[in-house]
Amino acid sequence: MAxxxxxxxxxxxxxxDAAVAFFVELGMELEGRAEVxxxxxxxxxxxxxxxxxxxxVRTPDGHSRLELAKYRSPAAIGTEPRNRxxxxxxxxxxxxxxxxxxxxVARLRPHGAExxxxxxxxxxxxxxCYVRGPEGVIVGLAERLG
Numbered sequence: 001m002a003x004x005x006x007x008x009x010x011x012x013x014x015x016x017d018a019a020v021a022f023f024v025e026l027g028m029e030l031e032g033r034a035e036v037x038x039x040x041x042x043x044x045x046x047x048x049x050x051x052x053x054x055x056x057v058r059t060p061d062g063h064s065r066l067e068l069a070k071y072r073s074p075a076a077i078g079t080e081p082r083n084r085x086x087x088x089x090x091x092x093x094x095x096x097x098x099x100x101x102x103x104x105v106a107r108l109r110p111h112g113a114e115x116x117x118x119x120x121x122x123x124x125x126x127x128x129c130y131v132r133g134p135e136g137v138i139v140g141l142a143e144r145l146g
């Protein structure tokens with residue numbers, strides 16, 4: 001049996017409202033918010049006493065989602081540095097296709113986004129860049145040219 005699809009990517013955040021605002025500004029839609037706790041959450045995560053608030057945001061086409069989670073308990077564990085380099089082992093980045101890359105970067109800056117390098121042109125195909133988003137997560141942006 002094969003998988004059906006990738007359902008979502010989870011990101012643990014300190015400020016849930018700020019993270020939702022960042023991804024909504026990017027163009028995602030807030031699907032809903034919920035509070036998660038109890039035996040099922042404990043069993044699934046391998047943690048005891050899970051109590052967290054989550055927000056699910058989805059891309060406009062409805063095919064991709066991010067689950068943003070703010071842990072009340074147990075407390076989230078910070079990793080340093082938050083501005084980890086692009087070549088660190090583990091989660092690399094989350095990439096989104098956008099209509100207008102420069103406009104998207106400008107709209108995300110007030111939400112804390114900062115370019116890792118600059119906007120690069122790949123042949124005559126794409127404009128590409130990476131920005132650092134909530135909790136230091138690297139968010140890739142790609143604008144198809146032509």
